[in-house]
């Protein structure tokens with residue numbers, strides 16, 4: 224996981240959620256993203272939640288305790304050498320307290336898949352909390368300097384579709400794709416990524432992205448200006464080269480001396496200053512730019528007549 228995304232999640236894990244309705248919504252989304260039901264014979268259903276970071280594991284425990292202080296939890300760390308990282312497992316022991324909790328979270332019948340979370344999403348505050356839970360459970364976001372991209376990877380297509388629908392209803396330009404048997408809901412537009420982060424409570428991250436985006440825009444603008452100037456300079460150099468070639472042709476054939484005084488003056492000035500622009504040449508000859516343009520056209524025409 225990129226460190227910017229980890230920082231965002233750590234900050235989100237520390238935010239306070241005061242309303243019970245929002246705690247339930249966030250916890251439900253977190254559990255849908257990373258929990259599986261563990262049935263334990265006579266004791267009934269428990270849950271096993273897998274978190275990518277200690278902060279997220281702590282968040283789940285905190286939300287569980289807020290809902291029901293009697294819930295028993297234990298945490299284990301597992302190393303995943305092939306991914307060079309650790310995961311944190313929160314075990315919620317099977318027992319009498321768990322079943323009503325699961326029902327309250329919308330996991331009717333102990334299943335993590337069968338129920339829709341619509342009941343949890345009636346209020347605006349809860350929708351934001353639900354999305355925060357989903358992001359904490361499976362989200363990632365590019366660092367501000369990179370191209371704007373935020374995604375939530377769900378293990379089930381049902382959860383991915385639910386997130387996709389919810390984000391679309393909130394008018395986010397959201398995409399949905401599958402990748403290695405995972406389902407990815409993503410945002411690619413800078414405004415959408417910033418709005419999403421603000422919505423779920425990661426205002427600082429949204430600001431960092433905005434600052435980086437403004438810098439990128441300034442840089443692009445400077446590059447465009449440099450490109451325009453380079454093109455202008457190239458045009459001026461090409462034009463000066465053409466003028467010098469015409470003047471040399473006239474000089475070689477002896478017709479330069481026969482030109483009117485103003486054209487001779489211009490030709491001498493150009494030979495003396497091959498590198499300057501037409502505007503600078505005009506200033507040296509104390510005439511207007513259009514006057515200089517007119518003289519240069521006459522010189523070119525005279526050199527072309529010479530060739531016939």
Ligand SMILES: [Zn+2]
Nearest residue numbers: 244245348349
């Ligand atoms: Zn709420």
